[in-house]
Amino acid sequence: MIARIGIAVVGVAFAAYGAWLLLAEDLADLVDAAVWLGAGVVLHDFVLVPLTLALGWLVSRLVPAGLRPRAAAGLVVLGTLTVLAIPVIGRFGERPDNPTILDRGYTAGWLLVVVVVLVVVGVSEVARRRRRPR
Template sequence: MRAALGALGVLVAGYGGWLLFTRESDLVGVAVWLAAGVVLHDAVLALVVVALGALTVRLVPAPARAPVVVGFVVLGSVTLLAVPVLGRFGARADNPTLLDRDYTAGWLVLAGITVVAVVTVALVRSRRRVSRR
């Protein structure tokens, strides 16, 4: 299974490379996006994660640390993926079917579910810790 998935990944990457070089694409624009992704990751995202981790260690009790970190990862990843729809990038007046939902409400529901799950798991972990003593 691992070899099949690896081969599929190589095929998809090869197809993407073929499309990049055979069609009229802006290679400079692609390079800028790739560089911007690395810079944003290293200069913004990594610093935010380290800062949140440092705050978590200092402010959150030990049984709740792992659930809080998982909540940060879930919300951070989903938020990054949702930026285009939350910002309504790509919405056009001539096509009202593009971005026709309230994506902010959906994100808030997911954030609420994540917070409830984090609090529930943290409480369960703290009660288990107390019962073991």
């Protein structure tokens, strides 16, 4: 119980420090933070959730029942990595005066991860079929 209270006190202290830092900024920064947070909620609720539901429905119709858990795991990994990779694949924040920013082939790296995830899903399905009693 004392550990929980200690963790709560530390959490409240960090939250208070973050609020203090936020309130010490200009009003324009507060508006930018509010817009950024609001946009995240809107994108999640009106883009990511419907897209995830539609993809789940499609997978449930097209993928055989035995492969669905592995396909779902692969889609969760790929979906998360794709959302995280969008800024670098889109090269947002690239600056011509600083060539060290976004200096790699991020699209090729993302495609490599896609291939690795698909291979892992395929190999795990083959292993599952081999373990199954005949």
